[in-house]
Amino acid sequence: MNLFLxxxxxxxxxxxxxxxxxxxxxxxxAIILVLLILNSQLExxxxxxKRGIDLVVGAKGSPLQLILANVYHIDFPTGNIKLDxxxxxxxxxxxxxxxxxxxxxxxxxxxxxxxxxxxxxxxEGALSEGALWKYNLECTIGPNVAMxxxxxxxxxxxxxxxxxxxxxxxDEASYKVVGILEPSNTALDNLILTNIESIWQVxxxxxxxxxxxxxxxxQPVLGSAYETGMPEGGPDAEITSMLIQFxxxxxxVTMPRMINSNTNMQAASPAFETQRLFSLMGIGVNMIKSFxxxxxxxxxxxxxxxxxxxxxxxxYDLAIMRSLGASKSKLxxxxxxxxxxxxxxxxxxxxxxxxxxxxxxxxxxEKSDAIGISGMVLVKGEFYVFLISVGIGVxxxxxxxxxAYRTDISKVLAQE
Amino acid sequence: xxxxxxLNFGYSEKRILSISxxxxxxxxxxxxLGKSGSGKTTLLHILGGLLxxxxxxxxxxxxxxxxxxxxxxxxxxxxNIGLVFxxxxxxxxxxxxxxxxxxxxxxxxxxxxxxxxxxxxxxNLGEKLNSKVRQLSQGEQQRVTIARALLNKPRxxxxxEPTASLDDxxxxxxxxxxxxxxxxxxxxxIIATHDQRVKxxxxxxxxxxxx
Numbered sequence: 001m002n003l004f005l006x007x008x009x010x011x012x013x014x015x016x017x018x019x020x021x022x023x024x025x026x027x028x029x030a031i032i033l034v035l036l037i038l039n040s041q042l043e044x045x046x047x048x049x050k051r052g053i054d055l056v057v058g059a060k061g062s063p064l065q066l067i068l069a070n071v072y073h074i075d076f077p078t079g080n081i082k083l084d085x086x087x088x089x090x091x092x093x094x095x096x097x098x099x100x101x102x103x104x105x106x107x108x109x110x111x112x113x114x115x116x117x118x119x120x121x122x123x124e125g126a127l128s129e130g131a132l133w134k135y136n137l138e139c140t141i142g143p144n145v146a147m148x149x150x151x152x153x154x155x156x157x158x159x160x161x162x163x164x165x166x167x168x169x170x171d172e173a174s175y176k177v178v179g180i181l182e183p184s185n186t187a188l189d190n191l192i193l194t195n196i197e198s199i200w201q202v203x204x205x206x207x208x209x210x211x212x213x214x215x216x217x218x219q220p221v222l223g224s225a226y227e228t229g230m231p232e233g234g235p236d237a238e239i240t241s242m243l244i245q246f247x248x249x250x251x252x253v254t255m256p257r258m259i260n261s262n263t264n265m266q267a268a269s270p271a272f273e274t275q276r277l278f279s280l281m282g283i284g285v286n287m288i289k290s291f292x293x294x295x296x297x298x299x300x301x302x303x304x305x306x307x308x309x310x311x312x313x314x315x316y317d318l319a320i321m322r323s324l325g326a327s328k329s330k331l332x333x334x335x336x337x338x339x340x341x342x343x344x345x346x347x348x349x350x351x352x353x354x355x356x357x358x359x360x361x362x363x364x365x366e367k368s369d370a371i372g373i374s375g376m377v378l379v380k381g382e383f384y385v386f387l388i389s390v391g392i393g394v395x396x397x398x399x400x401x402x403x404a405y406r407t408d409i410s411k412v413l414a415q416e
Numbered sequence: 417x418x419x420x421x422x423l424n425f426g427y428s429e430k431r432i433l434s435i436s437x438x439x440x441x442x443x444x445x446x447x448x449l450g451k452s453g454s455g456k457t458t459l460l461h462i463l464g465g466l467l468x469x470x471x472x473x474x475x476x477x478x479x480x481x482x483x484x485x486x487x488x489x490x491x492x493x494x495x496n497i498g499l500v501f502x503x504x505x506x507x508x509x510x511x512x513x514x515x516x517x518x519x520x521x522x523x524x525x526x527x528x529x530x531x532x533x534x535x536x537x538x539x540n541l542g543e544k545l546n547s548k549v550r551q552l553s554q555g556e557q558q559r560v561t562i563a564r565a566l567l568n569k570p571r572x573x574x575x576x577e578p579t580a581s582l583d584d585x586x587x588x589x590x591x592x593x594x595x596x597x598x599x600x601x602x603x604x605x606i607i608a609t610h611d612q613r614v615k616x617x618x619x620x621x622x623x624x625x626x627x
Contacts, residue, residue, distance in 0.1 A: 001517040001527060006510075013509035320505045323466060324564075325494015325523040327487045410467035413501060413576075414457050 003330060007337035014310070021303045022346045025389060028296035029350025030357065032385055035289055037358045040379040043278070046072065049187050050270035052122050054252060057081070057089065057259060058241035063268035064277060070101055070241040071270050073111050073187050076163060077103050080238035081265050087230050089242070089259070094251035099243040100230050102199040105159040107192055110145045112159050112175070114196035114239075117227045122243070123186040129153050130179030132193075134226050136201055139194040140179035151177050159192075159202060173202045196231045196239060296392060303342055304396040307335065311400045318404050319412040332405040339397025340390055347389030351382075417442045417604060418463070418572065423472035425455070425462055433459070433624065435472075440604055440620070445595065448608040449615065450624035456608035457576055459624070463606060464574045465493045476572060494523025498565030498603070500594070502577035504557035506549040512536070512560055513545050519564050535563045538600075539593070555586055559593070566597050573598050575607045579614055591617050 011018050050071055058066045061078030068075035083100075090098045099122065102114030113119075117132055120140075130153040132140050141151055151157070155177045175198070181188055225231040246252060252269070259267035311318070318331055326334075359375025420438040433455050440446050450456040461467040463474060465481050474481040476496065484492055506515050516532045536542050539559045544552060552560065558578070565573055575594055579587035591607070591614045598605035607618070615621075 001514060001521040006518065009514065010509045316505050317507050317509075320507065321518070321522060322490065323464070323493065323499050324519045325490050327490045329487075330522070410458075410461040413466065413505075414461065 003334050004337055004341075007334055007341055010310075010314075011338060011341055014306075017306050018342060021299060021306060021342050022349055024295060024299035024302055025343050025346025025392070026349030026353055028292050028299055029347050029385060029389055030353035031288065031292035031295065033350060033354030033382060034357055035285055035292070036381050036385065037354065037375065037377070037379050038373060039285060040381065041373045041377070045185070045373075046274050046277075048185065049123075050274060052245060053243045053270050054246045055244040055255060055267050055269055056241055057086065057244060057265050057267050060264065060266045063266065064273050066241065066266060066268045067270050067273040069103065070243070071187070073103075073113075073191065077240045078266070080240055081242075083230065083233045083237040083239055084235065085263060085265060086239055086242050089244075089263075089265075090230060092255070094246055094248070094255055095244055096247040097228075097245045098230070100196055100239045101241045101243065102196040102238075103163070103240040105161055105199060105202065106163050107145075107157050107159050107175070108149055110142075110149070110190055110192055111163060112139070112192045112194060112199065114194055114199035116195075116225060116229065116231075119193065119243075120181070120188065123184055123188050125184050125186070125188045126182045127179050128182040130177070132226075133178055133195060133198075136195050136198045137173060137175055138178045139175045139192050139198070140181060141177055141192050142181050142189040143183040144189045145192055146177075146180045151180075153177055153180060161203075195226050197225075197233075200233065200237065296388070299343075299346065300392040300396045303339055303393070304399070307338060307397055307400040308403075311335065311403055315407060315412050318407045319409045322407060322409045323413070328405045328407075331407065332401045335401035335404045336394060336397050339393035339395075339401075341393070343389045343393030343396070347386050350389070351386075417444075417477060419473075419475040420463075421473045421475070423462070423469055423474070425458055425467075425469040425472075432470075438622070440606070443599065443602060443604065444620060445598065445605040445618055446607070447615070447618035447621045448606065448624060449610065449621055450608075451610055454610075454624040456610075456624050460574050460576050460606065460608045463572075464497050464499055465489050491524055494519070495525060495568055496571045498568070498570040498573040500558075500561050500565045500573065500575040500578050502580045504554070504561045506557055506560055506564075508549045511546050511548055512541065512552070515549065515560065516564055516567055519567050523568050525568055531567065535567055536560075538597070539563050555582070558582070558590060562590075562593060562597060566601055566603075569601050570603050573601075573603050573605045575605070577609055577611070578607065579609065579611045584613060587611065587613050588617075 053071060056066055056070050058070060058077065059079030059081050065075050066078050069077040086098075086100065089095065097118065099115060099118045101119070103111060105112040120132060127140070128143065130140070145151060156174045157177075158174050175192070175194065183189055244255070246255065256267040256269065259265055321331060322328075355375045357375070358373070362373050362375060418440040420435050422437075423435040424432060426432045448456045448459060458467065462469045465474075468482055479492065481489065481492070507518065510518065513529070513532060516535070517527050517529075520527045533542065533545065536545060539562060541556065541559055541563060544556060544560075549557065549560070573594065578590055578594065582590060594605055594607070595617070607614075
């Protein structure tokens with residue numbers, strides 16, 4: 001027998017009461033953890049994916065949509081821009097580098113992105129197998145694509161038009177997997193990367209020339225385009241967007257205004273748009289968070305009330321313990337233990353519930369992989385939540401414990 | 417063995433009792449008699465180290481009970497004084513065994529399950545070792561408190577109205593049991609009671625009504 005065991009046995013003696021308190025505590029902690037896990041992973045992944053991109057240039061529309069579609073690959077693109085116009089922009093002195101993107105097709109729900117090797121370098125992507133694409137209709141795929149679809153180097157597949165997997169197949173031209181990337185926890189993990197010309201070729205299947213070029217595979221004219229720079233295309237050629245890095249901070253001041261007012265294109269800053277997104281979400285997140293804290297406070301109050309009431313019935317128990325040789329401070333600790341045990345179990349329950357819920361939800365929602373959210377990770381801040389739960393236990397039991405400390409043995413025992 | 421010197425204690429504001437000198441020798445038993453409200457529980461609590469008297473000394477062997485610090489006294493009480501009350505105050509959240517283990521734990525003696533079994537056996541409670549307190553009858557509970565009082569082989573056993581809620585047969589057997597057990601453990605027994613039925617059982621008596 002020891003104090004901890006004694007407190008535990010008292011708790012076990014009132015299972016319903018304990019259950020209620022633990023459940024309240026667990027729910028509060030779980031909600032906070034869910035928010036914490038989602039928020040921190042979302043923030044981490046969003047900032048990871050936007051690094052190195054100062055500006056996204058694409059078709060006019062919602063700037064947030066432009067960012068979501070071209071940086072995070074979760075929304076639909078706003079439309080296309082003329083290749084020539086995009087090329088003209090790259091000649092601006094402020095532009096340090098520009099990576100073209102062509103979206104529009106998918107394979108089994110994974111986006112096929114036409115771009116160049118700079119895009120892989122932007123995210124410091126490394127190959128785990130094979131090589132990066134060079135010839136048209138070759139592709140290098142992200143690790144999630146390879147794993148979920150079971151694709152290996154050398155496999156061949158037909159892309160489908162559109163960005164969701166229900167659309168019509170392009171059964172005229174097939175892609176060939178030449179490499180698989182290492183996991184990088186960025187957008188790359190879920191993409192199928194190829195040349196921009198591949199995308200054009202699949203779409204312009206009526207043009208005999210395109211088909212022929214595919215047979216040649218190597219295109220000396222576009223020799224440098226798969227590595228860096230803009231591809232060469234006809235006057236009607238289009239791309240979806242361009243990711244721009246500025247030479248200096250001045251670019252951030254002058255470029256967006258110039259693009260938005262002088263061209264048919266739109267420029268949006270990932271930093272600004274994600275911040276806007278977070279401030280929009282923040283209101284909701286904060287409300288749910290306050291709600292969770294209210295639940296935790298109620299849990300603490302409920303523990304306080306049950307301990308306080310229980311101690312009224314238990315004053316004889318406490319006096320007897322004193323008469324058996326327990327010191328005042330032992331009784332104090334005994335009651336504090338009870339509070340801490342309940343809130344700690346609540347905290348552990350909340351931990352399991354919170355992580356379980358996130359894992360469950362990510363399983364239900366197929367896009368969660370693309371955003372890179374999982375319930376099976378520890379995020380910073382969780383330790384503080386655990387401290388809070390222990391703290392609530394101490395706080396809820398301190399007054400009852402003090403009452404226990406003050407028990408007047410003689411008075412209580414004489415009252416019988 | 418127990419010496420009381422110049423003891424003054426107020427039971428209520430009107431009533432102040434004083435005992436100038438009293439001695440209880442080893443293996444001697446004392447019965448404190450008195451109507452309810454006469455202050456016998458208070459005296460018992462003073463002897464048990466539960467209540468500091470207004471004035472005076474209580475010596476058990478050579479230990480000045482109220483010269484000890486709070487924690488020292490708690491420990492001394494746990495190890496040397498066994499208490500039995502009118503109602504069987506057991507911890508109902510625990511089993512019989514755990515109640516007794518608790519007595520060993522709080523007194524700071526080693527937790528000895530063999531000893532617990534032994535004491536329970538002498539009180540015919542051996543089978544109830546793992547029963548919850550709530551499952552015991554009133555009489556069984558009272559016997560468990562006696563077991564608890566004797567568990568740590570105390571020098572002194574104090575019983576406050578142990579027979580008040582018992583019928584005649586049980587009252588006598590509880591008194592006999594207490595006496596017998598105290599003698600087995602070489603402990604002095606002091607009983608405070610207003611129960612006329614058990615008056616004859618003790619030679620040494622202190623009547624607070626006559627003070």
